[in-house]
Amino acid sequence: MAGRNAGVSAWLGAATLVAAAGWPLSAMAQEQPAQPAQSLAERLRALKVMDASGDPAAALMHIDATIAEAEADPATIAEDLLYARAARAGALFWLRRHDEALAIFREVDAALVAAGGLPATDWSQLINNIGSVLSTQGKLEEAMAFKQRALVMTRALAGEQSMEYASVLYGIALVEYRQGDFLAALPKVEQALEIARRAADANGEAKDQVAIYWLSLSALRSQAGDQTASIAAGRGAALYAEANLPANHRVTMAALHQLGVALNDAGLFGQAEPVLQRALTMRLATHPADDPDLAMSYHAIGFALSGSGRYADAYEYYTKAAEIFSANPDSGNPGAIATSLGQIAYVLRQQGRSDEALAMWRRAVDTARRVSPTPEHRDVALAEANLAAVLVDQGQLAEARPLSEHALAALRRVTLPENPHRVRASVNYGHLLLAEGKPAEALAVAKEGTSAARTMLLDRATPRADRFRLSEQYRSAFVDLARIAFAAGDQAAAFDALQMANLGDLSTAFSALSARGAATTPEQSAALEHYLQLTAEATRLRKTLSSAVGSGDAAAIELANAKVVTADEQLRAADADLSLVMPAFRRTATVEPLPLAQLQARLSPGRTVLVYAEGTCNAAVMAVTRDRVASSVLAGNSQSLHREIEAVRASIEQGVASSGAASFDRQAAHRLYRTLVPDALRPLVEPAARLDILAGGAIASVPFAALVTEPPNGDDANRAALAETAWLIRRSEIAVPLTINAIAAPPARSGASKGFTGIGAPSLAGPPGNADAGPATLRAAVRTASLGKSPALDLPDLPRAEGELRAMAAELPAPHRLLLGAEATEARLRATPLGDAAVIAFATHGLVGGYSRSLTEPALVLTPARDGSEEDGLLTASEVAQMQLSADWIILSACDTSAGDGGGGPVYSGLAQAFFAAGARAMLLSHWRVRDDIAARLTVDTIRHVRAGMGRAAALRRAQLALIDDTATPGAAHPATWAPLIVIE
Numbered sequence: 001m002a003g004r005n006a007g008v009s010a011w012l013g014a015a016t017l018v019a020a021a022g023w024p025l026s027a028m029a030q031e032q033p034a035q036p037a038q039s040l041a042e043r044l045r046a047l048k049v050m051d052a053s054g055d056p057a058a059a060l061m062h063i064d065a066t067i068a069e070a071e072a073d074p075a076t077i078a079e080d081l082l083y084a085r086a087a088r089a090g091a092l093f094w095l096r097r098h099d100e101a102l103a104i105f106r107e108v109d110a111a112l113v114a115a116g117g118l119p120a121t122d123w124s125q126l127i128n129n130i131g132s133v134l135s136t137q138g139k140l141e142e143a144m145a146f147k148q149r150a151l152v153m154t155r156a157l158a159g160e161q162s163m164e165y166a167s168v169l170y171g172i173a174l175v176e177y178r179q180g181d182f183l184a185a186l187p188k189v190e191q192a193l194e195i196a197r198r199a200a201d202a203n204g205e206a207k208d209q210v211a212i213y214w215l216s217l218s219a220l221r222s223q224a225g226d227q228t229a230s231i232a233a234g235r236g237a238a239l240y241a242e243a244n245l246p247a248n249h250r251v252t253m254a255a256l257h258q259l260g261v262a263l264n265d266a267g268l269f270g271q272a273e274p275v276l277q278r279a280l281t282m283r284l285a286t287h288p289a290d291d292p293d294l295a296m297s298y299h300a301i302g303f304a305l306s307g308s309g310r311y312a313d314a315y316e317y318y319t320k321a322a323e324i325f326s327a328n329p330d331s332g333n334p335g336a337i338a339t340s341l342g343q344i345a346y347v348l349r350q351q352g353r354s355d356e357a358l359a360m361w362r363r364a365v366d367t368a369r370r371v372s373p374t375p376e377h378r379d380v381a382l383a384e385a386n387l388a389a390v391l392v393d394q395g396q397l398a399e400a401r402p403l404s405e406h407a408l409a410a411l412r413r414v415t416l417p418e419n420p421h422r423v424r425a426s427v428n429y430g431h432l433l434l435a436e437g438k439p440a441e442a443l444a445v446a447k448e449g450t451s452a453a454r455t456m457l458l459d460r461a462t463p464r465a466d467r468f469r470l471s472e473q474y475r476s477a478f479v480d481l482a483r484i485a486f487a488a489g490d491q492a493a494a495f496d497a498l499q500m501a502n503l504g505d506l507s508t509a510f511s512a513l514s515a516r517g518a519a520t521t522p523e524q525s526a527a528l529e530h531y532l533q534l535t536a537e538a539t540r541l542r543k544t545l546s547s548a549v550g551s552g553d554a555a556a557i558e559l560a561n562a563k564v565v566t567a568d569e570q571l572r573a574a575d576a577d578l579s580l581v582m583p584a585f586r587r588t589a590t591v592e593p594l595p596l597a598q599l600q601a602r603l604s605p606g607r608t609v610l611v612y613a614e615g616t617c618n619a620a621v622m623a624v625t626r627d628r629v630a631s632s633v634l635a636g637n638s639q640s641l642h643r644e645i646e647a648v649r650a651s652i653e654q655g656v657a658s659s660g661a662a663s664f665d666r667q668a669a670h671r672l673y674r675t676l677v678p679d680a681l682r683p684l685v686e687p688a689a690r691l692d693i694l695a696g697g698a699i700a701s702v703p704f705a706a707l708v709t710e711p712p713n714g715d716d717a718n719r720a721a722l723a724e725t726a727w728l729i730r731r732s733e734i735a736v737p738l739t740i741n742a743i744a745a746p747p748a749r750s751g752a753s754k755g756f757t758g759i760g761a762p763s764l765a766g767p768p769g770n771a772d773a774g775p776a777t778l779r780a781a782v783r784t785a786s787l788g789k790s791p792a793l794d795l796p797d798l799p800r801a802e803g804e805l806r807a808m809a810a811e812l813p814a815p816h817r818l819l820l821g822a823e824a825t826e827a828r829l830r831a832t833p834l835g836d837a838a839v840i841a842f843a844t845h846g847l848v849g850g851y852s853r854s855l856t857e858p859a860l861v862l863t864p865a866r867d868g869s870e871e872d873g874l875l876t877a878s879e880v881a882q883m884q885l886s887a888d889w890i891i892l893s894a895c896d897t898s899a900g901d902g903g904g905g906p907v908y909s910g911l912a913q914a915f916f917a918a919g920a921r922a923m924l925l926s927h928w929r930v931r932d933d934i935a936a937r938l939t940v941d942t943i944r945h946v947r948a949g950m951g952r953a954a955a956l957r958r959a960q961l962a963l964i965d966d967t968a969t970p971g972a973a974h975p976a977t978w979a980p981l982i983v984i985e
Contacts, residue, residue, distance in 0.1 A: 109130060423477045652979075673708055758842075942959045
């Protein structure tokens with residue numbers, strides 16, 4: 001039951017709230033070589049604006065040489081020499097020689113005071129830098145005193161729109177951040193960024209500070225729980241730094257790292273990895289081999305790889321991070337080494353290397369005990385809880401019990417009930433009791449331990465931006481709660497737990513950034529900003545309460561808790577107000593899990609609901625009909641399950657690449673069926689006319705229609721054998737529900753909406769897709785998601801897309817609106833009233849986020865502008881979420897439009913989620929690249945059957961079966977051809 005350490009990337013991001021706050025600490029242009037014509041005095045004064053960060057070691061050598069020369073010259077002005085020494089302190093700061101830097105800064109300040117010097121901007125920045133070093137050392141009260149002194153002097157000398165003022169303002173924000181008051185820090189960083197951008201645009205100087213403030217804004221947004229805004233700020237910082245700073249600049253590296261961390265924190269691991277790899281490559285070229293920045297890069301990449309299921313690769317990176325942290329401990333985070341060792345143990349276990357994992361967890365416990373100030377420290381408790389969980393799994397209960405009890409007791413003393421580590425430790429203790437033969441006691445402990453997490457996820461006072469992050473952290477605990485409930489015979493509790501484990505997928509479609517775009521009236525904007533302000537305040541107060549609990553200060557706990565209660569009441573009221581004025585906000589409210597009995601009462605005969613949830617180590621499933629319930633833990637572990645899924649998906653991809661001419665591994669599809677539908681569930685699954693399958697994680701990527709229910713016969717490459725295979729779709733129609741509540745009460749048709757709108761066949765400049773080319777390119781005009789860095793203009797036209805949309809229009813009642821070719825632009829789409837369309841279809845390329853440096857979210861390709869405007873022809877998920885729709889059905893006849901934003905992320909977090917947030921009731925979309933001719937046929941046939949009175953899932957099944965049995969269409973019997981589409985409703 002030991003899981004990946006929740007929030008382990010957060011401490012990686014915190015380091016990127018850069019400590020520099022003024023010259024010379026943040027004079028970040030690369031060192032300017034001395035001009036031969038300059039005098040010594042000019043070269044000495046130039047040190048005040050010289051870079052001390054891009055290459056601090058080289059900067060220090062240059063400064064020392066210049067100072068030595070100046071000290072030997074009797075004509076040197078004393079004040080110039082003082083500021084040159086301050087520049088030397090700046091270089092020492094960037095070399096992490098903080099004590100030496102602070103001593104020099106203080107000496108220079110004292111000398112200026114003794115000399116009776118007049119206030120000057122340079123002096124105010126020196127004072128500011130003293131505050132920065134003190135802040136870095138954790139001496140926050142003294143740091144704030146220097147910062148406030150610098151602010152007063154800077155305001156009087158340079159004004160509030162100067163770069164110097166922005167620098168001091170940012171420094172104050174940094175101190176507030178370190179004091180835990182990021183609500184106060186956030187607007188100061190935003191203001192500093194605004195001032196700095198204007199000043200840098202005007203004079204071309206100090207662009208490094210703009211990048212620093214921007215990446216720090218990203219870190220603060222992440223701390224506030226707004227991952228979407230954090231990613232946007234991180235992307236802005238990275239692009240700005242690359243465009244305006246010299247190659248291999250430390251600030252550029254920090255900006256790229258922060259962007260990667262923000263993507264990690266949002267679960268977008270596939271996008272995070274290449275960004276983090278680029279930052280690492282730059283750091284390797286410029287940093288010493290034992291630099292802690294390298295360790296943070298290695299650790300963040302390991303986190304991304306682990307989140308994507310690439311455990312062997314993650315092991316290598318975590319190991320490198322642990323080696324650096326061991327040799328050069330991070331004084332600001334002494335527990336980093338124990339954290340890294342725990343992550344190594346986790347990936348070893350996921351690889352099946354149990355003995356090595358156990359040894360590594362023991363080492364993590366020993367390390368945490370050695371570096372932590374007390375045995376009750378949080379780092380010790382976490383390490384002990386993980387070790388205890390592994391010992392329970394191995395049956396070593398006598399050794400596990402004291403570790404589990406101590407860890408849980410410590411976490412209860414220093415964390416809140418909803419803390420993910422405490423929740424995890426409580427469930428782990430429940431597993432210990434279960435292993436000791438006490439199922440009822442185990443269930444009681446696990447339910448009590450997860451009750452606060454359940455409340456947090458369902459309470460409307462919980463900021464919506466937090467819900468996805470929290471649901472991911474709690475997921476494994478709820479899966480294990482379900483497993484304990486299975487053993488205790490409490491199917492109702494198990495069903496509730498599995499629903500809670502799935503809250504992070506389709507049912508969490510809201511983001512603050514897309515909501516800001518969706519606010520189109522002053523009333524909406526005001527309500528939204530009020531809600532977001534209360535969100536930030538509630539998050540800050542919860543952190544204050546956590547700190548109070550950790551300190552054990554009863555009075556502080558009582559005061560903080562009272563403030564949290566008040567803030568929650570205000571947030572619930574603001575949530576209700578916002579839901580009234582913004583329908584899109586109301587539609588994405590978290591849905592209370594449906595009681596098992598209520599679901600059964602609403603199910604019709606022949607309908608079976610399958611609910612899967614995957615935890616850290618394994619997965620659980622329940623099958624529900626109107627009169628029966630069955631449950632099981634899936635055989636094997638998560639790693640073996642992923643291998644089985646990957647085998648089927650790999651065979652599908654071979655079929656996609658060959659237009660259905662390749663063989664299909666039906667044995668792998670049969671093995672996966674037997675894994676996903678264990679013996680206990682088959683009496684409920686096999687007779688079902690309809691299957692509603694709710695799943696998250698890797699299981700959501702399974703093409704259930706293409707699973708094989710009986711041992712296959714014949715040749716895997718033979719068309720007739722493929723057609724005669726016992727595909728699951730032969731037996732049952734299949735749909736993916738948005739939530740369990742949607743199964744129980746399918747969304748009604750809009751009534752007021754009518755007609756059809758089709759958008760697609762964009763006019764592109766790439767090579768034309770030729771549907772009738774020779775065998776090597778037969779039907780090769782695929783709607784592709786694997787585009788590398790190619791812009792929309794490099795994509796091929798889709799020759800059948802226009803006919804597909806016209807055929808759909810012919811099957812649907814008027815009015816019809818078609819935006820085709822040159823008309824399929826972003827501008828025309830914005831001008832088209834989509835709110836009254838019952839069916840909206842897109843026939844175009846679909847792009848998965850992360851394949852292009854500039855594309856960090858899924859998108860549909862429209863016709864790009866050719867007039868020099870900024871319209872790139874990409875309709876992104878965040879832009880979709882801003883639409884106001886009332887459609888009964890959205891058809892995305894494009895590639896991989898069910899995919900999430902990166903490996904390891906929620907499978908339905910991309911375009912599908914965005915359309916539901918905009919108001920869609922049901923969707924037809926694709927699991928993988930769809931052949932152009934097949935997309936047209938499947939969608940049109942499905943529409944035709946719906947028009948004839950069939951349900952959506954039944955209509956798609958009819959179209960798929962007809963394609964399987966079609967002997968005239970090459971490759972039609974291969975699942976890659978007939979099984980790409982799924983219905984979500």
